[in-house]
Amino acid sequence: MIRLIFLALTLSLYMGGNSFAQSEEEIEFVIEFFDELQPISIADNREYCGYFGIDENGQFVATKPNKGREDSCLADEPPPNMEIFASYHTHGAFSVDADSETPSSGDLEADISEEIDGYIATPGGRIWFIDSLEGAAMLICGRNCTVSDDRYEDGIYPEIKDYYSLEELYERDEMVE
Numbered sequence: 088m089i090r091l092i093f094l095a096l097t098l099s100l101y102m103g104g105n106s107f108a109q110s111e112e113e114i115e116f117v118i119e120f121f122d123e124l125q126p127i128s129i130a131d132n133r134e135y136c137g138y139f140g141i142d143e144n145g146q147f148v149a150t151k152p153n154k155g156r157e158d159s160c161l162a163d164e165p166p167p168n169m170e171i172f173a174s175y176h177t178h179g180a181f182s183v184d185a186d187s188e189t190p191s192s193g194d195l196e197a198d199i200s201e202e203i204d205g206y207i208a209t210p211g212g213r214i215w216f217i218d219s220l221e222g223a224a225m226l227i228c229g230r231n232c233t234v235s236d237d238r239y240e241d242g243i244y245p246e247i248k249d250y251y252s253l254e255e256l257y258e259r260d261e262m263v264e
């Protein structure tokens with residue numbers, strides 16, 4: 088419950104315009120989904136990916152996660168009886184060699200070109216939302232919002248902001264390289 092209140096506060100901070108339309112129910116569904124998938128993704132150190140949608144009964148559903156590689160994942164085509172509203176993927180386990188607490192510039196590029204929003208869970212348990220229309224990524228909820236890797240360490244990579252445009256992600260790529 089505390090987590091939901093925190094989320095509502097976070098959401099209200101982002102409600103500058105009407106572009107941020109996720110309901111509390113949607114966010115709750117996303118967190119519960121990642122809570123199930125994160126332990127598998129972290130244990131395997133593989134990305135998992137798929138789509139979130141609404142089924143014929145108006146219920147939130149997710150496609151079965153595809154197992155990707157350490158730093159990429161390709162989802163199957165979603166079934167036709169599902170109204171897709173976002174892609175999703177995880178970022179696997181914590182690694183000192185990967186700046187994986189934010190979406191990558193490639194993540195943002197992919198969702199923008201597919202014209203679909205996206206959700207991403209990180210090894211630190213952060214959940215990001217990619218707004219493909221706005222062309223930006225925003226932190227939906229922070230450290231330990233969903234299951235995180237016990238080995239996760241803060242402070243190895245530059246500060247994690249709560250909003251990135253594509254340009255800002257390119258800048259982060261250059262800082263990190």
Ligand SMILES: [Zn+2]
Pocket residue numbers: 176177178190191194207
């Ligand atoms: Zn990613």
